[in-house]
Amino acid sequence: MDEKILQCLNELIALDLACAAAYEVARGVCKDEEILGKFSEFREDHLRHVRELGEHIRSAGIEPPSELDTKGVIIQGFTSLASQEDRTAVLAMRGNEELSNNAYASALQAGLPEEIRTLVAANFEDERRHMRWMRGAVVLRGWDVEQPELRELSVDAQGTRKAA
Numbered sequence: 001m002d003e004k005i006l007q008c009l010n011e012l013i014a015l016d017l018a019c020a021a022a023y024e025v026a027r028g029v030c031k032d033e034e035i036l037g038k039f040s041e042f043r044e045d046h047l048r049h050v051r052e053l054g055e056h057i058r059s060a061g062i063e064p065p066s067e068l069d070t071k072g073v074i075i076q077g078f079t080s081l082a083s084q085e086d087r088t089a090v091l092a093m094r095g096n097e098e099l100s101n102n103a104y105a106s107a108l109q110a111g112l113p114e115e116i117r118t119l120v121a122a123n124f125e126d127e128r129r130h131m132r133w134m135r136g137a138v139v140l141r142g143w144d145v146e147q148p149e150l151r152e153l154s155v156d157a158q159g160t161r162k163a164a
Helices: 003-027 033-059 070-082 086-107 114-140
Strands: 153-155 161-163
Touching (some): 003 086, 003 114
16 A cells, blocks of 8 residues: 555544544533533544554554544643533534544545545545534534623723623
């Protein structure tokens, strides 16, 4: 297997490992049963991607990544810092899913052999499904509106409040 293809698959595996770890962190702060269920489902999808992509790497006689790389540690750390409750966990994971959607979209442009391309395309559909759910969850719960505690309020000379 071509070195460029191996690198592409290893990068996808590393990102899927990071997303799986981030979902585990985010689950730790969630209370909403639907969110917990979806986070578990999406985590399992990422772990399946790791297994399936890893089979192709192993067939080339190379051991795929099995632990978080530096980027993965950063993604997990960001998720840990950003996830304080359901809303912030979903928003953090939405950002992580944007990364994985972009990575899979790019991988499909890498000239992959047909069998691998079919797998990457199926994984990309999982990523797109994750992103659709995240976006829907944010809108459904009204989390797409700027939260008042995130705005800096100031008082003008007449004593009325306005957003700064």
